[in-house]
Amino acid sequence: MLSHKAKYALKALLYLAEQDENHISRTIEIADGANIPKKFLEQILLDLKRGRFVSSKQGKFGGYYLIKSKNDITLAEVHRLFDGAIALLPCASLNFYEPCSDCKTESECSLRHGLMLIRDKTLKAMEGITIASLVKK
Numbered sequence: 001m002l003s004h005k006a007k008y009a010l011k012a013l014l015y016l017a018e019q020d021e022n023h024i025s026r027t028i029e030i031a032d033g034a035n036i037p038k039k040f041l042e043q044i045l046l047d048l049k050r051g052r053f054v055s056s057k058q059g060k061f062g063g064y065y066l067i068k069s070k071n072d073i074t075l076a077e078v079h080r081l082f083d084g085a086i087a088l089l090p091c092a093s094l095n096f097y098e099p100c101s102d103c104k105t106e107s108e109c110s111l112r113h114g115l116m117l118i119r120d121k122t123l124k125a126m127e128g129i130t131i132a133s134l135v136k137k
Contacts (some may be wrong), residue, residue: 008036009044010013010131013053013078017070017131021125030090051081070135076126085118086126091095 002010015034019025027045031038045064048054055067064072079086080095090098091106092115103109 002079003083005040005044005047006079008034008040008053009048009078009082010065010134011036012041012044012048013070013131014134016054016064016066017073017135019065022065024057024061024065025049026063030064037111052078053078053081070132071130073131074127075129076123079126086123092116092119094123095097097120 011034012030015030016025025033027041028038030036030045031032031041036044040133045054045056049056051062053066053068053073056062056064076086085093087093087096089100089112090096090104091109091112092102099106100112103112106112113129
């Protein structure tokens, strides 16, 4: 399951993607428009900024805007930024791999092989869904 943080990040990205291209959205505007608690949103926007999905402009007319194309932001990227691995166990992960301490040999572990199949199908689905494909326009 997605964490609340990842869900709110996706909602914020969707809100920003629905705005006109040169529009800069204030935090309160995003919070109200995407129905996200403001206290969570500020940290989420900073994380999205560190992840190079959004940038910000300071000042009276400041706020946030997308710097990565909505066509290129996938659910997989956002999930990894906020929730980490897509795989169900570290031994089946592509980016967060760790061997299991209770396995005799990974090459013979049926559980690992099954979880790798799940990871591959989940990853393919999540990489195929972009913010642009979710925007309601």
